Amino acid sequence: MDTLFHYWPSILVAALVTLLIYKLISPSGKNGSVPEAGGAWPVIGHLHLFSSKEILYRTLFGLSKKYGPVYSIRLGSHKALVVGNMEMAKELLTVHDKAFATRPSLSASKLLGYNYAMFGFAPYGDYWREIRKITTLELLSNHRLDMSNFKQTRASENSGGEEILRDTANSNEGEARQCQKSIKEYFHLFGAFVLSDAIPFFWWLDLGGHKKNMKRVAKELDVFVQTWLEEHKQKRRSAGERKEDQDFMDVMLTITEDAKLNGFDVDADTITKATCLNMILGAADSNMVPLIWGLALLVNNRLALKKVKEELAIHVGKDRHVEESDIKNLVYLQAVVKETLRLYPPSPILALRAAMEECTLSNGYHVTPGTRLLLNAWQIQHDERVWTDPDEFKPERFLTTHKDLDLKGQNFELIPFGAGRRACSGVSLALQVIHLSMASVLHCFDINTPGGQPVDMTESASLANVKATPLKNLVVGGGDTTMVTMTWALSLLMNNPGVLKKAQDELDKHIGKHRALEEFDIKHLQAIIKET
Ligand code: HEM
Numbered sequence: 001m002d003t004l005f006h007y008w009p010s011i012l013v014a015a016l017v018t019l020l021i022y023k024l025i026s027p028s029g030k031n032g033s034v035p036e037a038g039g040a041w042p043v044i045g046h047l048h049l050f051s052s053k054e055i056l057y058r059t060l061f062g063l064s065k066k067y068g069p070v071y072s073i074r075l076g077s078h079k080a081l082v083v084g085n086m087e088m089a090k091e092l093l094t095v096h097d098k099a100f101a102t103r104p105s106l107s108a109s110k111l112l113g114y115n116y117a118m119f120g121f122a123p124y125g126d127y128w129r130e131i132r133k134i135t136t137l138e139l140l141s142n143h144r145l146d147m148s149n150f151k152q153t154r155a156s157e158n159s160g161g162e163e164i165l166r167d168t169a170n171s172n173e174g175e176a177r178q179c180q181k182s183i184k185e186y187f188h189l190f191g192a193f194v195l196s197d198a199i200p201f202f203w204w205l206d207l208g209g210h211k212k213n214m215k216r217v218a219k220e221l222d223v224f225v226q227t228w229l230e231e232h233k234q235k236r237r238s239a240g241e242r243k244e245d246q247d248f249m250d251v252m253l254t255i256t257e258d259a260k261l262n263g264f265d266v267d268a269d270t271i272t273k274a275t276c277l278n279m280i281l282g283a284a285d286s287n288m289v290p291l292i293w294g295l296a297l298l299v300n301n302r303l304a305l306k307k308v309k310e311e312l313a314i315h316v317g318k319d320r321h322v323e324e325s326d327i328k329n330l331v332y333l334q335a336v337v338k339e340t341l342r343l344y345p346p347s348p349i350l351a352l353r354a355a356m357e358e359c360t361l362s363n364g365y366h367v368t369p370g371t372r373l374l375l376n377a378w379q380i381q382h383d384e385r386v387w388t389d390p391d392e393f394k395p396e397r398f399l400t401t402h403k404d405l406d407l408k409g410q411n412f413e414l415i416p417f418g419a420g421r422r423a424c425s426g427v428s429l430a431l432q433v434i435h436l437s438m439a440s441v442l443h444c445f446d447i448n449t450p451g452g453q454p455v456d457m458t459e460s461a462s463l464a465n466v467k468a469t470p471l472k473n474l475v476v477g478g479g480d481t482t483m484v485t486m487t488w489a490l491s492l493l494m495n496n497p498g499v500l501k502k503a504q505d506e507l508d509k510h511i512g513k514h515r516a517l518e519e520f521d522i523k524h525l526q527a528i529i530k531e532t
Contacts, residue, residue, distance in 0.1 A: 032366035034072040034081060037063045045074025047198055055461050057348040057378040060084065064379065070365065073374075076198025078104075080372035081355075081365075084379035086386065088361070090412040092373065093420035096359050098124075100373050101421045104354040107194040111214035112186060117266045117274035120282065124356060124421075127264050131275055135425050138251050139279065145429055175224075182220040183284060189214050191463040225273045229253075249276050282426050285464055286346045287433045292471045294340040294438050296455040297393045299447055304395055307332050312443045322439040324432060330439055335398035337434055338407060338414070343393060345416040348378035348465050353422060377415050378465075386413045407431065 040046050049059050060082050064071065069085035083089055092100055102124035103109065109121035116122045119131035138144065192210040196203045206212055232249045246254070252275055255261065256268035264271070298305040308330075315329040316322050327334070353373040360366050382390040387397070398405065405411040408427055409419030417424035424430070441447070449455060458468040 032360065032364055034070065034079075034365045034367070035067050036072045036074070037067050037082075040074050044076055044198065047075055047193070049073070050075075050193060053461060055459055056463075057376050060349070060374065060376050061379045061382075064376075069379075070361075070363065072371075075372060076195075077200065078198065078370065078372055079368070080374050081367060082374045082376065084376040085383065086380050086412040088363075089375055089380055089415065089419075091362055092375070093409070093412065093415075093418075093423075096361070096367075097420035099355055099357050099359045099367075100353045102354050102356050103422070104197075104352055104372055106197050106352075107211055108190045108192070108214060111211060112190060112218050114218075114266075114270055114274035114277075117270050118278040119275065120278050120351070120425075127266070130261065130264075131271065132425065134252075134255055135275065135279070138255065139248050139275075140425055140429055142428060144251075145432065178220070179224050182217055182224070183281070185213070185217050186221060186281065187285060187464070189217060221277065222273065225277055228276075229269060229273055248279055252276060279426070282424075283429065283433075285466070286426075287430055287437070289346040289464060289466055290337065290340050290344065290434050291437050291441075292467055293344040293465075294336060294434075295441065295447060296457060296467065296471055297340055297343070298336065298442070299449055299455050300457070301393050304332075304336060304393065305442075305447075308336060308442050309446075312439065316439075316443055322436065322443050324436055327432070327435045327439065330435070331399065332395065333435065333439055333442075335395035337431070337438065338398045338405070339393055339395040341407065341416040342381045342387075342414055343391075344459070344465050345377045345381060346465050347416070347418075347463075348376070349463075350375040350377050350415070350418045351422070375415075375418075377418075380412070381414060381416070383413070 037046065039049075041048055050056060060073075061084060063073075064082070064084045070081065070083050070088050073080050073082055083092060103121050105116075105123070106121075109116055109118070113121040117127075119128050119135070122128040122131070189210060192208070192213075194210050195205055195207050228249060232247075232253060236250070236253065249272065252272040256272055261268060261271055266274075298308065311330055311332045312322070316326050353375075355367050355369050355371040355373065357369055358367065381387070384390050388401075402414075405414050407414060407417055409415060409417060409423040412419065417427040417430070455471065456467075456469045460466050460468040
């Protein structure tokens with residue numbers, strides 16, 4: 001004891017020196033570890049933040065005020081890096097993009113995604129790389145999107161990835177309703193909390209029966225996709241089809257038949273089905289969400305609405321429909337779409353990624369493999385250092401101060417489609433569809449609410465950023481009556497094949513196939529709009 005007492009000053013100095021050296025060599029000066037937000041519960045960590053009552057991106061934004069724009073939370077036994085500023089988003093999606101290029105293994109990706117064969121949920125590797133390349137070059141390239149059959153589909157439906165659903169709707173209404181129901185349930189289950197995803201120890205437990213339901217819904221959807229696959233194969237056998245008539249599934253069949261996809265642990269039909277379903281689901285809600293928010297924003301901002309209408313009057317006029325070739329001239333409309341996607345990104349927290357390897361960030365934080373990445377695009381797009389009046393709807397900013405920003409993942413202050421290797425593959429298609437459908441609706445209608453009441457802009461707490469209250473009771477006036485059916489029914493029914501079928505039946509019944517629409521048909525059309 002005496003000896004210890006004797007040496008205590010030396011022990012203290014040694015301890016201080018060790019601590020100092022450790023601090024100096026540890027890159028952040030904080031052990032290099034990312035600061036963890038307080039409020040973690042035992043076992044589940046911060047999972048309680050994901051309750052259905054909380055708007056997650058706002059909660060994470062709130063935490064960043066206390067812990068800074070880069071901090072960590074715990075999702076059960078997994079650590080997650082939460083990022084809410086453009087500088088770190090840029091670093092992660094460029095310098096460390098490869099380290100974060102995989103998606104975590106989740107029950108939904110396995111059970112709803114053909115055992116990870118849907119490439120959007122697939123782990124990083126040869127399979128993902130190959131299918132991503134095919135979809136980029138063969139399915140979603142500008143060349144493919146410019147082909148006349150794809151253009152016609154978009155023009156007539158104002159919707160992406162819906163042609164197969166339309167065919168289904170035409171063939172059998174009950175079937176179409178069932179398909180639509182399964183897709184709705186699919187999205188719901190994708191957001192469902194599965195305990196074993198957070199705490200793998202509970203792999204044997206199926207709280208809430210989500211895994212069972214995932215298996216059921218996956219089977220239901222597969223029945224539809226299998227039918228489309230067989231129809232496509234039959235069509236190819238019976239008629240040698242022209243390249244320019246090929247749809248997504250035909251292209252995939254050609255590629256898989258050419259045996260370009262040997263060597264993967266997945267059979268050719270599963271690859272075709274999974275990839276086509278991935279395209280349909282990728283496009284399903286995400287295109288509709290900005291259209292609804294955009295119209296709501298315009299109704300609440302009459303001056304901006306007036307500007308869009310004036311632009312449409314100048315560049316399109318009254319005597320024809322809006323065409324895709326008009327979009328390049330509709331610069332104010334393009335700015336409205338950008339501002340809508342900035343204020344209400346459809347995926348406010350970009351799709352989950354996970355670290356495949358260790359990395360050290362420029363701020364010194366050390367990230368371990370397996371760490372999830374939650375990129376808060378909503379927070380980045382509301383950052384007052386970058387955007388003046390970040391909560392205000394100001395499309396003009398994209399014609400002045402921010403005119404050089406595009407949406408394709410090069411500008412990290414505006415990333416509704418993500419960026420880097422796993423960025424959205426459907427961005428070009430999505431933008432074409434959103435611009436065309438918004439332009440078509442606004443070209444045909446004078447939209448307003450009854451009594452000019454403002455539209456309620458409450459956001460819902462769901463993973464996809466949908467409006468909490470439906471955009472209904474819009475007073476629709478003006479416009480050309482023929483366009484009313486053409487555009488309103490097609491634009492607003494685009495995610496609703498069952499109702500679309502009903503509308504088509506109404507039109508068939510009242511107007512038939514052998515004459516054009518007349519003014520007096522409007523009474524029937526009003527019924528269709530009400531039905532919608
Ligand atoms: C407004 C419309 C859309 C928005 C806002 C959107 C947004 C996103 C986002 C944020 C991601 C994740 C990006 C990342 O991890 O960095 C993503 C991935 C993806 N999107 Fe979209 N998307 C839209 C439309 C579409 C469309 C029309 C398609 C297909 C036709 C599509 C197909 C995909 C696919 C396949 C992925 C996964 C890519 C991969 O993991 O390699 N999306 N999307």
